[in-house]
Amino acid sequence: MSAAPQLVVHRDKELMAQAAAARLITKIVDAQSARGSASVVLTGGRNGNGLLAALHAAPARDAVDWGRLDLWWGDERFLPDGDPERNYTQAKEALLDAVPLDPARVHPMPASDGLFEADAAAEAYAAELANAAGPEDHGPVPTFDVLMLGVGPDTHVASLFPELPAVRETERTVVGVHGAPKPPPTRTTLTLPAIRAAREVWLLAAGEDKAKAAAIALSGAGEIQAPAAGAYGRSRTLWLLDAAAASQLPPELYPPAVA
Numbered sequence: 001m002s003a004a005p006q007l008v009v010h011r012d013k014e015l016m017a018q019a020a021a022a023r024l025i026t027k028i029v030d031a032q033s034a035r036g037s038a039s040v041v042l043t044g045g046r047n048g049n050g051l052l053a054a055l056h057a058a059p060a061r062d063a064v065d066w067g068r069l070d071l072w073w074g075d076e077r078f079l080p081d082g083d084p085e086r087n088y089t090q091a092k093e094a095l096l097d098a099v100p101l102d103p104a105r106v107h108p109m110p111a112s113d114g115l116f117e118a119d120a121a122a123e124a125y126a127a128e129l130a131n132a133a134g135p136e137d138h139g140p141v142p143t144f145d146v147l148m149l150g151v152g153p154d155t156h157v158a159s160l161f162p163e164l165p166a167v168r169e170t171e172r173t174v175v176g177v178h179g180a181p182k183p184p185p186t187r188t189t190l191t192l193p194a195i196r197a198a199r200e201v202w203l204l205a206a207g208e209d210k211a212k213a214a215a216i217a218l219s220g221a222g223e224i225q226a227p228a229a230g231a232y233g234r235s236r237t238l239w240l241l242d243a244a245a246a247s248q249l250p251p252e253l254y255p256p257a258v259a
């Protein structure tokens with residue numbers, strides 16, 4: 001488990017998205033320089049897609065070698081391929097269709113009109129992750145350089161919702177979700193063990209509607225009641241917030257004490 005979460009608070013959600021995009025570019029470029037490729041897990045939702053749109057517009061965008069980037073998803077809404085509500089569809093619109101990715105290195109989660117129903121789709125994605133893992137990963141998923149997670153107002157991350165079975169999973173890396181409180185009800189999601197395989201986990205929270213969730217998750221809540229509290233990386237856990245989302249954090253967490 002990484003040390004205590006780090007917090008970075010930006011003025012507003014637009015600046016948070018731009019700063020997070022710049023941070024991601026640097027992280028990818030550093031990984032590609034050190035290891036020849038980079039591995040990133042994308043998240044759905046307004047903050048996740050806002051970051052991708054900011055990355056699309058970033059002046060340094062093409063410092064990334066897009067052909068040597070592996071993209072995975074933290075969760076997916078179990079809908080037909082091309083459905084506008086799929087996280088993959090929205091990521092393509094926000095960024096992916098505008099950059100020269102290697103299609104073999106882009107790994108969307110299965111759609112509902114494919115070969116599988118949701119639970120089997122989750123098993124298939126877990127197998128794809130395991131197939132991509134090497135001896136150096138010491139586990140059933142590749143070592144992601146950055147795994148990004150939007151934070152829901154109820155503290156959910158990916159499709160791990162408070163008290164539901166998926167957040168309690170301790171063995172499998174991907175599971176199906178049924179009866180999700182955030183539509184659509186059927187989803188597939190990485191589990192906390194898979195999330196924790198990442199070198200760095202970045203949690204994105206912008207907007208007043210995330211203030212309570214951020215305060216709960218960062219104040220010692222348990223992961224079953226507050227899944228965001230259980231999302232941490234091997235070497236770093238970074239919360240990227242805007243001032244509105246940070247507005248209810250306890251004073252010992254934010255603002256930082258003046259040295």
Ligand SMILES: O=C(O)[C@H](O)[C@@H](O)[C@H](O)[C@H](O)COP(=O)(O)O
Binds near residue numbers: 043045048151156159
């Ligand atoms: O499929 C999804 O909906 C997302 O993966 C989900 O986990 C999202 O990141 C959060 O609900 C935050 O969404 P917003 O950024 O839109 O609040």
